[in-house]
């Protein structure tokens with residue numbers, strides 16, 4: 001487009017953008033007023049409170065969407081062959097009149113679709129696609145694409161909005177992923193809008209936009225299924241660094257009903273920060289652990305080797321194993337989890353003990369009677385008793401049936417024991433031993449501290465594998481423990497009676513507090529109500545007020561859906577997105593399926609990037625145990641991140657991992673050629689530091705990727721040259737230079753990558769090739785490899801240079 005006409009087009013679009021922003025400002029103000037009004041209104045019944053909570057949530061979400069659209073509000077325009085024109089943006093904007101055509105169409109609306117799918121070959125009625133590049137509220141450039149057949153046919157792959165896409169891809173990385181609503185590509189759009197309700201798996205090589213697709217799909221689903229807002233979407237990533245990398249994308253799209261989490265953060269109340277050996281985590285992740293835990297719970301249910309004795313009021317009672325086995329079977333009969341079956345078991349045992357105690361007492365009485373009978377003339381005694389009774393009741397004295405009396409006495413004694421025994425310390429100790437009330441934490445700690453118990457619960461594991469699981473209690477939790485805790489929580493169930501009693505006490509306390517507040521308020525009134533009768537009436541009425549007053553402060557849960565979901569282990573999400581899904585072990589899948597009983601999943605990953613020691617080799621192997629064959633596979637084939645040059649540097653590694661996996665096609669060529677250099681082991685830290693400093697002086701972000709064992713030493717060397725460089729458990733991705741391991745770099749990207757000691761990365765784990773592949777494919781522009789020894793054969797083809 002000639003410069004002058006581009007300028008006038010920019011001005012024209014500027015006017016439209018300014019009008020859109022002023023319209024958004026009006027809508028935003030209206031919403032803020034509505035929100036203030038809702039918050040001001042009293043809500044006294046539970047229903048009113050729930051309605052108010054829902055209204056506040058809805059208004060807050062809409063406000064967040066308006067706020068998020070402040071930047072890049074409008075990014076596209078479609079002109080149709082019939083003269084129609086539509087503007088596209090991050091949100092939909094209506095005009096002042098209800099029936100007016102929308103001023104801006106939400107990118108997720110069906111009417112926006114052609115923006116992502118129209119091509120020169122299949123223009124779908126579109127004549128022109130325009131990308132608007134904006135900075136704050138200003139239009140700075142427009143890119144036009146004519147789809148009327150006048151443009152030359154693309155040489156290889158047809159890109160949608162090529163100029164805008166390439167500009168976005170060339171932009172420097174900031175350490176935070178951005179949304180790409182303006183440049184989504186057709187194959188990505190198809191997956192994002194897929195109506196498939198079940199499990200969708202997206203396989204794609206590095207940089208093909210799997211994370212992009214997953215996050216935009218979450219936004220799309222929340223838009224097209226408004227009810228999903230109430231249940232929220234869970235996005236699971238491999239580690240906190242990755243989550244912080246993607247954390248801005250969905251809020252930037254105005255979506256707040258989303259919880260980003262690692263699997264290790266999904267058990268409220270447990271912070272799983274401990275590290276452990278990959279071999280231990282691998283055993284904990286196996287599906288067989290579900291059986292092991294079930295057996296461990298079973299072993300805590302009256303598994304006794306012989307009769308069990310308990311002394312009640314000095315009386316030794318013995319319970320035979322058959323009786324206990326029978327009681328345990330009856331307690332389990334309804335399929336209740338352990339803690340909920342416990343009261344059933346306890347009741348059966350207490351009934352038995354009460355019967356025995358009543359029998360013991362009756363036996364003692366009989367014995368006394370028998371002893372007396374030996375010494376007293378019983379006929380004379382009965383005569384004397386009859387005479388006494390006649391004296392009391394006249395001739396109507398009730399006849400005495402000895403058996404009936406004994407039976408009634410027995411029953412009464414039994415009832416008394418039924419009441420008393422649950423408080424008897426010996427009985428309580430016995431029941432706690434036979435069928436303890438267990439928390440998931442206690443079950444796991446005790447199991448992993450008990451070699452014999454573990455051997456009995458886990459015969460499927462080898463002694464060496466069981467040895468890996470053993471540890472002292474109290475050592476903290478690891479991420480691999482979390483799915484086990486979750487599994488245990490399901491097997492144990494939660495006896496909520498104590499919690500309900502606590503809530504009742506809490507409510508009584510609130511009412512008492514409210515009453516106190518009202519009393520103080522009343523105390524400041526004039527003395528006119530101080531007539532006794534009236535005071536009596538008042539206090540009853542005030543109690544009602546106090547209840548209402550207390551009620552005002554409960555039930556008003558104004559937390560966001562994500563906050564509520566994060567605090568509730570039993571929260572059922574409307575949809576779950578699993579990124580880097582090739583990393584998810586089977587036990588974690590069980591947990592995730594429980595978090596979404598409707599099994600609505602988007603699963604994205606790349607089998608070639610699996611770092612799991614015993615990871616699955618295929619999606620079928622990974623998913624079949626949980627979803628059977630009920631999942632659909634989609635593929636992404638174009639690599640948007642790395643240049644063709646960087647891609648070809650990693651080709652041989654991919655072939656070594658999976659000869660049958662097709663490498664993704666790089667979207668752009670002509671970048672800097674990757675290179676390698678030999679650096680003697682003793683010189684490696686200094687050489688690496690020098691190279692990092694040189695790269696840092698260039699453009700964009702820099703990652704120095706090191707073998708795990710050498711991270712601290714090499715990171716400190718880099719820091720000596722680049723003091724601002726960040727490394728550690730959660731490095732700051734917004735620093736110019738970040739030092740990390742290949743595992744930590746999963747899912748991330750940097751303008752420049754310097755890889756240190758590839759052979760040590762290869763030797764560092766049984767999945768060394770996969771780790772190396774991940775490391776090489778993080779670079780968008782520049783890639784350099786420093787190798788202390790001979791170069792690994794898979795990297796021999798890189799150009800050799802002086803470092």
Ligand SMILES: Nc1ncnc2c1ncn2[C@@H]1O[C@H](COP(=O)(O)OP(=O)(O)OP(=O)(O)O)[C@@H](O)[C@H]1O
Nearest residue numbers: 180183184185206207208209210211212640641747
């Ligand atoms: N349509 C697009 N428009 C602009 N940028 C895109 C597009 N698709 C992907 N990208 C960019 O390509 C890069 C790689 O995307 P993403 O991280 O989603 O890939 P990935 O398949 O998850 O990669 P990996 O498996 O290596 O983690 C990101 O910078 C992303 O913003």
